[in-house]
Amino acid sequence: MSTAVVVEAPGEHRLIEHEPVPPGAGEALVRVHAVGICGSDREVYQGNRPDGYVRYPLTPGHEWSGTVEAVGAGVPESIVGRKVVGEGFRNCQVCDRCHAGETTLCTAGYEETGFTQPGAMATTLTLPARLLHVLPDDADLTAAALLEPAACIAAAALKANARPGERVAVVGTGTLGMFAIQFLKANSPAELLVVGTRPDRAALSKDFGATDFRTKTAENSELPDDFDVVIETAGSASAARTAASLLRRGGRLVLTGIPAPGAEGLDPTDLVVRQLEVHTVFGAPPAAWAHTVRVFGAGLLSPLPLVTHELPLAEFPQAIELVGSGDPKVGKVLLKP
Numbered sequence: 001m002s003t004a005v006v007v008e009a010p011g012e013h014r015l016i017e018h019e020p021v022p023p024g025a026g027e028a029l030v031r032v033h034a035v036g037i038c039g040s041d042r043e044v045y046q047g048n049r050p051d052g053y054v055r056y057p058l059t060p061g062h063e064w065s066g067t068v069e070a071v072g073a074g075v076p077e078s079i080v081g082r083k084v085v086g087e088g089f090r091n092c093q094v095c096d097r098c099h100a101g102e103t104t105l106c107t108a109g110y111e112e113t114g115f116t117q118p119g120a121m122a123t124t125l126t127l128p129a130r131l132l133h134v135l136p137d138d139a140d141l142t143a144a145a146l147l148e149p150a151a152c153i154a155a156a157a158l159k160a161n162a163r164p165g166e167r168v169a170v171v172g173t174g175t176l177g178m179f180a181i182q183f184l185k186a187n188s189p190a191e192l193l194v195v196g197t198r199p200d201r202a203a204l205s206k207d208f209g210a211t212d213f214r215t216k217t218a219e220n221s222e223l224p225d226d227f228d229v230v231i232e233t234a235g236s237a238s239a240a241r242t243a244a245s246l247l248r249r250g251g252r253l254v255l256t257g258i259p260a261p262g263a264e265g266l267d268p269t270d271l272v273v274r275q276l277e278v279h280t281v282f283g284a285p286p287a288a289w290a291h292t293v294r295v296f297g298a299g300l301l302s303p304l305p306l307v308t309h310e311l312p313l314a315e316f317p318q319a320i321e322l323v324g325s326g327d328p329k330v331g332k333v334l335l336k337p
């Protein structure tokens with residue numbers, strides 16, 4: 001039987017029988033292979049996602065991979081049977097931000113697969129075909145389910161514009177941090193430092209290309225201050241300040257984490273006096289998605305070592321608990337419809 005997870009309201013979910021939605025004009029029907037769970041899915045389930053960024057009842061799932069089964073009018077039949085991933089932001093395509101390629105800043109308002117529109121925690125997903133990115137025929141669809149978080153970090157890497165020979169660093173050792181290491185390594189840095197709070201990620205960080213790994217604790221607060229580029233992925237209360245402190249004067253900082261209220265702010269005097277260049281990322285525009293798919297297809301991204309659990313849809317509540325457990329043995333959790 002085809003099934004789907006529905007979160008009726010915070011803390012309330014059920015598994016329902018799922019009827020595929022026939023694709024209309026400009027749409028595609030995708031059979032879902034795997035769907036990832038991240039902290040924002042946990043927010044949806046717990047009810048602490050900000051107002052306007054979730055709409056109940058909802059089928060979650062914004063990180064996914066699958067195969068096109070059918071297309072609607074105006075969509076090339078050639079993509080039927082192809083392996084795909086898809087962008088989440090349902091942009092209007094006509095505002096000035098969309099025309100500039102900044103679809104995550106669409107002025108028509110926020111709409112995203114898995115948050116305000118039906119997501120991929122179901123047997124199939126129907127969505128605008130323009131959001132799809134076709135993968136190589138030999139792509140591993142389990143690995144590809146992690147390309148959404150990878151695309152968010154690709155957006156950060158493109159803004160950081162790290163050049164060969166520069167000294168670069170990553171703050172954070174979760175899924176996003178591990179992808180940041182891989183994107184920065186592809187630019188041939190002279191040095192690649194990783195700063196985090198999980199010593200268990202040291203070996204994996206170095207496998208992905210880090211040249212040094214350090215933990216930031218009260219007992220060990222001495223860190224260098226002469227890096228060219230830093231990408232912050234931790235989203236903790238002090239992560240932005242830690243990231244900024246690693247930079248040389250004139251260095252480039254990209255923030256991707258969203259901390260809880262009360263986080264330590266950046267010192268504007270410090271930013272001005274040191275002439276730091278600061279960028280932020282929320283989601284991934286089409287250029288970042290295209291870059292991610294190219295890098296993945298070239299074999300320069302290795303998502304599979306991040307996956308520790310694969311569960312059926314019926315075990316959605318267990319998967320949510322795993323994601324929030326804090327257990328260092330828990331990496332990326334996938335649901336397999």
